[in-house]
Amino acid sequence: MNLDTQTEADIQELRLQLRLKQLEKVETCKAEFLPFVRSMWPEFIAGRHHYLIAEKMEQIASGKLKRLIINMPPRHTKSEFASYLFPAWMIGRNPSMKIIQATHTTELAVNFGRKVKNLLETDEYKEIFDDTKLSADSKASGRWDTKSGGMYYAVGVGSNLAGRGGDLIIIDDPHSEQTAMSASGFENAWEWYTAGPRQRLQPGGAIVLVQTRWSAKDMTGNLVRQMTKDPFADQWEVLELPAIFESGEPCWPEFWKKEELESVKASIPAYQWNAQYQQNPTSETLAILKREWWNVWEKDTIPNLQYVIQSYDTAFSKRETADYSAITTWGVFYPEEIGGPAHLMLLDAKKGRWDFPELKEIALEHYKFWEPETVIVEAKASGTPLTQELRQLGIPVVNFTPSRGNDKLSRVHSISPLFEAGMIWAPDESWAQEVVEECAAFPNGTHDDLVDSTTQALMRYRQGNFVQLPTDDWEEGDESVSITAGAYYG
Numbered sequence: 001m002n003l004d005t006q007t008e009a010d011i012q013e014l015r016l017q018l019r020l021k022q023l024e025k026v027e028t029c030k031a032e033f034l035p036f037v038r039s040m041w042p043e044f045i046a047g048r049h050h051y052l053i054a055e056k057m058e059q060i061a062s063g064k065l066k067r068l069i070i071n072m073p074p075r076h077t078k079s080e081f082a083s084y085l086f087p088a089w090m091i092g093r094n095p096s097m098k099i100i101q102a103t104h105t106t107e108l109a110v111n112f113g114r115k116v117k118n119l120l121e122t123d124e125y126k127e128i129f130d131d132t133k134l135s136a137d138s139k140a141s142g143r144w145d146t147k148s149g150g151m152y153y154a155v156g157v158g159s160n161l162a163g164r165g166g167d168l169i170i171i172d173d174p175h176s177e178q179t180a181m182s183a184s185g186f187e188n189a190w191e192w193y194t195a196g197p198r199q200r201l202q203p204g205g206a207i208v209l210v211q212t213r214w215s216a217k218d219m220t221g222n223l224v225r226q227m228t229k230d231p232f233a234d235q236w237e238v239l240e241l242p243a244i245f246e247s248g249e250p251c252w253p254e255f256w257k258k259e260e261l262e263s264v265k266a267s268i269p270a271y272q273w274n275a276q277y278q279q280n281p282t283s284e285t286l287a288i289l290k291r292e293w294w295n296v297w298e299k300d301t302i303p304n305l306q307y308v309i310q311s312y313d314t315a316f317s318k319r320e321t322a323d324y325s326a327i328t329t330w331g332v333f334y335p336e337e338i339g340g341p342a343h344l345m346l347l348d349a350k351k352g353r354w355d356f357p358e359l360k361e362i363a364l365e366h367y368k369f370w371e372p373e374t375v376i377v378e379a380k381a382s383g384t385p386l387t388q389e390l391r392q393l394g395i396p397v398v399n400f401t402p403s404r405g406n407d408k409l410s411r412v413h414s415i416s417p418l419f420e421a422g423m424i425w426a427p428d429e430s431w432a433q434e435v436v437e438e439c440a441a442f443p444n445g446t447h448d449d450l451v452d453s454t455t456q457a458l459m460r461y462r463q464g465n466f467v468q469l470p471t472d473d474w475e476e477g478d479e480s481v482s483i484t485a486g487a488y489y490g
Contacts, residue, residue, distance in 0.1 A: 029128045033057050036089050037081075040124060047252035049076065049241045056239055057086055060168075060206050061093060067234050069220055070210045071279040072241040076252055079103075082172040082210035083112035087152065088119050090168055092129030095148035100166035100200060104176040106142070106156030112172070113154035114141035157189050161196040169197045169207045174219050186217040193219060198234075207234075213275045216282065243277040246446075270433035274441070282440040288412050289439040289451075293419035297345060297427045305331035306342065307466055308372040311400075311457035313449045314359065314386055325359055326351045326449035328435065329370050330457045332466050342467050344418065344458065346426040349435045351450055360389055367395055376400050376456050400456045409443055412451065415458040417469050424458075 029036040033054040038044055049072065059065035072078050087099050101116075103109045119125050120134060131148070138144035142154035153164055157174045174193070179185030201207060211220060226233045241251050243261050250258050265273045271291065275281035282291070297303075308331045315323035329348040334341075347370065354362065363386065367375065377387045379399035390397045418424055426432040438450045445451075461467050 026128050030093060033086070033089055036128065037085050039128065040085060040088070040119065045254050047254050049251050052239060052241070053081060056237065060208060061090060065237060066206045067236040068206070068208045069223065069236050069238045070208070070241070071213050071220055071238070072210070073243040073251065073277045073279070074212055076241070078210055078212070079112070079172055082170055082208065084115050084119070086208075087168070087170060088116050088125070091146065091150050091152065092125070092132045094150070095132040095146045096150045098151040098165060098167045098202070100153050100155065100161065100164060100169045100197060101172070102155045102157060102170070102174065102197060103172045104157050104174055104179065106154070106159055109154035109156050110142035113144070113152060116152060117141055117144055158192050161200050165200050165202050167202050167205045169201055169205065171197065171207070171209045171211070171219070173211050174209075175211065175214050180214045186215060189219055190222045213279045213281050215275065218281070221281070240279045242279050266430055270430065270437040271440070274437055280441070280446055282437055282445065287440045288416050288442060289419050291436055291440045293422065293424065294436050295422060295425040297425045302331070302345065302347065303333040303335070305333050307332045308347070308370055309374050309376060309457045309460055310366060310370060310372040311376045311453045312363070312386065313378060313452040313456070315353070315449075324351045324447060324449040325354055326453040327363070327366055328450060328453040328457060329366065329372060330461070332461065341423070343423045343425060344461060344467060346424070346432055346435060349431050349450060351434070356385060359386060363390060364393065374398055374460070376460060378452070378456060400460070408448070408452070411455045411459060412442060415455055415462065418458060418462070418467065421469050423467060
């Protein structure tokens with residue numbers, strides 16, 4: 001536009017339009033969190049999870065929501081939102097607000113306090129929140145006040161909060177690697193929360209917990225258990241954001257490509273991936289098949305196997321919401337180092353969503369590779385066509401039919417003594433870790449297809465007397481003990 005050709009009235013009109021747009025931007029940034037984020041952070045790359053988080057934070061700001069838990073993976077703007085931009089936005093909206101900001105170390109909390117304090121002094125921030133001004137004596141990065149009586153206090157988990165009260169308490173990642181490795185780390189953090197922040201909340205105040213999951217015993221786990229047991233306890237709204245959704249789509253595809261996330265998954269233990277990236281930690285105390293009961297086979301070659309069973313839990317669909325099909329392969333062997341009775345080894349495991357032709361092809365491939373003596377397929381609607389097809393190919397398929405009243409939980413309990421007795425082995429491979437973790441998560445895990453496949457195989461081994469527990473007390477002359485594999489599966 002050439003201003004030289006514009007009249008004074010045109011220029012005044014243009015200035016008025018620009019001013020109106022600026023005022024509209026200011027009002028939008030005050031009312032909505034994401035516009036404020038974009039204004040303070042021009043390089044910000046928005047993902048769909050940011051819209052979900054922003055919606056909840058706006059509900060906190062309006063008073064509609066008082067207790068919020070957000071579980072999300074590392075490097076997904078957790079702290080940039082929770083410890084930096086959100087408190088700056090909240091104290092901008094209400095300069096008299098008292099905010100307590102906590103994270104796992106005091107040093108980190110103070111660093112976040114410095115970032116927020118510095119942001120408040122920028123022209124960009126003042127353009128939106130011109131009423132929020134720092135008090136003249138606010139020198140410290142971890143503790144500062146506003147001229148309107150507001151306060152920001154940064155604290156590390158475990159630090160003293162005596163004499164401090166907050167209208168808003170934000171806890172960002174209360175646990176660290178050191179917490180997770182400590183025998184009492186989670187318990188100490190929980191005691192600090194109940195004795196400190198929870199008792200320092202002002203009437204009508206709000207608490208926001210944003211964290212990466214570590215364990216069923218972490219702060220999120222404790223809060224959820226508490227509200228489940230007692231309806232009078234704080235009732236939390238929980239937003240869980242896994243790195244990869246059930247659909248297979250990344251949480252933040254604009255920044256994290258699925259290939260990069262899969263690389264992370266392959267590079268860390270399965271239990272860490274499930275907890276920290278998928279927000280689905282397994283419970284060490286409630287597990288029926290505990291993680292530590294598995295023996296790790298560290299040799300490069302498998303032992304001399306006596307009898308191999310391949311077990312199928314089937315579902316014929318590639319739909320993203322469908323159950324998985326799962327295949328596990330097991331073998332009987334006698335450990336040379338320890339002697340004694342037969343043990344069982346997990347030889348292979350595969351899980352996926354396949355239509356019937358794909359499943360049939362995979363089944364045939366696995367059968368040819370391992371040449372199992374028996375293939376077990378659960379006798380349900382999806383398993384019947386596979387049974388018929390495999391039998392036509394000469395594969396020795398046995399249908400597994402759970403007896404009436406013998407539900408999934410009972411079946412898992414029936415094989416748990418084998419694990420507890422140290423008779424189950426698995427190689428130190430990522431696919432084996434997936435089986436270990438799914439078993440450890442049962443019955444509260446997201447999926448149990450590998451558990452079903454495992455249970456079928458191990459029940460067959462027990463029923464066929466391929467393995468016996470030290471507590472099995474067979475009477476001399478009991479004919480069932482002498483049943484051979486061939487006779488049992490014949």
